[in-house]
Amino acid sequence: MNRLVVAGAAILVLAAGCSEGGREEPEDTGGSAKQPSGYTIAFVTHETPGDTFWDKVRAGAEQAATDTGVDLKYSNDPDAGKQATLIQQAVDSKVQGIATTLVTPDALAGSVKAATGAGIPVVGLNAGIEQYKELGALMYFGSDETLAGESIGERLATAGAKHPICVIHQQGSVALEARCAGVKSKVAATENLQVNGADDAAVTTALQAKLAQDKSIDYIVTLGAPVALDAIQAKDQASSPAKLVTFDLNREMAQAIKDGKVEFAIDQQPYAQGYMAVTSLYLYLKNGNDLGGGGPVLTGPSFVDSSNIDTILPFTEKNTR
Numbered sequence: 001m002n003r004l005v006v007a008g009a010a011i012l013v014l015a016a017g018c019s020e021g022g023r024e025e026p027e028d029t030g031g032s033a034k035q036p037s038g039y040t041i042a043f044v045t046h047e048t049p050g051d052t053f054w055d056k057v058r059a060g061a062e063q064a065a066t067d068t069g070v071d072l073k074y075s076n077d078p079d080a081g082k083q084a085t086l087i088q089q090a091v092d093s094k095v096q097g098i099a100t101t102l103v104t105p106d107a108l109a110g111s112v113k114a115a116t117g118a119g120i121p122v123v124g125l126n127a128g129i130e131q132y133k134e135l136g137a138l139m140y141f142g143s144d145e146t147l148a149g150e151s152i153g154e155r156l157a158t159a160g161a162k163h164p165i166c167v168i169h170q171q172g173s174v175a176l177e178a179r180c181a182g183v184k185s186k187v188a189a190t191e192n193l194q195v196n197g198a199d200d201a202a203v204t205t206a207l208q209a210k211l212a213q214d215k216s217i218d219y220i221v222t223l224g225a226p227v228a229l230d231a232i233q234a235k236d237q238a239s240s241p242a243k244l245v246t247f248d249l250n251r252e253m254a255q256a257i258k259d260g261k262v263e264f265a266i267d268q269q270p271y272a273q274g275y276m277a278v279t280s281l282y283l284y285l286k287n288g289n290d291l292g293g294g295g296p297v298l299t300g301p302s303f304v305d306s307s308n309i310d311t312i313l314p315f316t317e318k319n320t321r
Contacts, residue, residue: 037069039285041278042090044100046083047076048198051226052250053270059319060274068282080107087111097121097281102128102135103173109135121284125277127175129296139292141276143268143300145175149182151301152245152266156219157186164190164219165210169197169227176223179247183221200230207234211242222246225253232261249304254316257309268300271320
């Protein structure tokens with residue numbers, strides 16, 4: 001990966017400004033919207049209602065729209081076919097740009113190509129790092145999920161992990177599968193566990209049963225902060241000594257790291273993903289700017305643990321980290 005791309009992402013994120021349990025409200029920055037730019041941008045995600053990860057993505061997108069004077073049209077659906085329909089509806093409404101997650105590339109390919117065929121620039125974010133160019137997206141903002149998974153796997157291997165389980169909470173997600181594959185590449189005995197991330201009670205029950213049945217599990221790797229919170233309950237109920245690590249942050253997860261209930265989290269900085277996806281489309285429409293130098297702009301992986309939690313915690317309280 002081009003280090004200049006990563007460095008550029010960091011500079012752009014800092015320039016954007018410092019900035020998952022119950023839904024959190026975006027922070028009121030006190031700023032006022034600029035004059036309308038004349039651009040309407042559709043922002044389409046696979047958000048599952050109630051997953052607070054997406055509050056940060058949306059907060060970043062909305063702040064970018066405020067800063068650039070863009071008229072932002074946000075929509076979401078976790079069903080791949082319905083997300084494709086939302087993208088097609090944006091094409092039909094003749095927006096000037098589309099930012100979309102690409103978690104199920106095959107299902108979204110037709111609608112994304114309809115957009116590019118209509119001359120509407122598309123930017124990918126959050127998922128689909130390996131597929132965005134093939135689909136015709138101009139730029140991509142997110143974490144390299146394989147690299148992120150490998151980073152966790154290396155850390156677990158160093159800690160002596162023998163039998164981790166990797167909890168996949170959304171079936172068919174290329175990003176989540178890449179994370180677990182990355183972990184397994186470094187700790188070969190890693191076992192995947194599929195759960196229904198839309199049902200916290202079901203997640204807790206499934207994890208409790210697995211931990212009670214297999215006492216050799218020494219690490220739990222969850223792929224989202226809300227699932228990690230469920231895992232804390234499951235560990236307690238199963239009296240499991242397994243250690244817990246997770247992808248992604250929210251306010252409660254940051255506090256759990258502070259309290260020693262979670263070893264560490266690996267953060268992909270969703271606020272930055274939303275902010276940069278909208279800003280990049282604005283710059284492309286206004287100036288023809290193309291960020292990333294032909295490659296994805298990385299917003300992660302970034303480790304959060306006991307060494308830096310005191311610095312990160314205040315930003316999670318503002319819904320920007």
